[in-house]
Amino acid sequence: MGELEGRVAMVTGGAGRLGRAIATELANAGAAVGVVETKTDAAAELAARLRAQGARSNSATADVSRAANVEAALDLLERELGPIDLLVNAHGIFPNTPVIEMDESEWDRVFDVNTKGTMLTCRALARRLVRRNAPGAIVNISSAAATSARAGGAHYTASKAAVNLLTHVLAIELGPHAIRVNAVAPGLVLDEVLREEAGHSSEYVRLMLRGTPLRRTGAPEDIAPAVAFLLSDRSRWTTGAILEVTGGSHCGRPHVPLSRDLR
Secondary structure (H helix, E strand, O other): OOOOOOOEEEEEOOOOHHHHHHHHHHHHOOOEEEEEEOOHHHHHHHHHHHHHOOOOEEEEEOOOOOHHHHHHHHHHHHHHHOOOOEEEEOOOOOOOOOHHHOOHHHHHHHHHHHHHHHHHHHHHHHHHHHHHOOOEEEEEEOOHHHHOOOOOOHHHHHHHHHHHHHHHHHHHHHHHHOEEEEEEEEOOEOOOOOEHHHOOOOHHHHHHHHOOOOOEOEOHHHHHHHHHHHHOHHHOOOOOOEEEEOOOHHHOOOOOOOHHHOO
C-alpha cells in the first residue's frame, strides 16, 4: 500500500514538465490524481495514462487565475474522484524580459497566474476542507529564483517570492484547521539532465552548472519525491517550510574561487 493510499490530490499545471512527474509520483504512491491544465488534450492524455497504470485519475481544464474556473475544476474532480484533500500548485509562466522592455500586461499576467492563481486554488480547497472539518496538505511550487535575482526576471522572481510568503501566511492561518502548507523551490530543471563535464554552447547553462555544487541540472523526477514527502504523514509536523531542491545552487556562489587565491 502506498503512503498516499486513500488520498485525493489535485495537481495544477499537471501536464507540464514538473506537474507530469508530480502527478505520476502521487499516483504511484496510491493517491487518486486530478490533473488541472489549460491544455485540455495534454491533461486528458496524462489522466488516461495514469488510469492505464492502475491509478484513479481524471482531468479538468482551467485557468487558475479565474476563481470560477478553479471552483468548476474542483467540482468536476470531486464528482469523479471524491473529496480532495491534497493540492499541488505546479502551474506557472516564466517569460524573461527586462523591465524597461516590459509592458503592464506581461507583468500582470505573470502575477495573475503565478501568485493569484496559487492563492485562488489554496483558498478554494481550504474552504472546502474547513467546511468538512477535514485535514489536508498543500504544496506550492516556488522557485530558487524567489531568493535569487536575475536579469529579465523581475515579474517571475517577484511572483515566486510572493508565493513563499503566501505559503507562510497560509501555514499560520490554516494550521489550526489541521491543513499543512509548504512549498518546494526547484533550481534549474530541464527535460534532459545536463552535466558540467559534457560542455555546452550556452553561456547561461555553463554558468548555472558552475554555480551548482552537484554540477548538473535537475530532472522533474528530482522534484516529485520532495512534493510527495511534504504531502505525506512523514512530514506531519512540517508546515510553512520552503524546501529548496536545487543541487545546491541556492547556497551562494560556489563558482567563485577562494579569496586567498585572488591576487
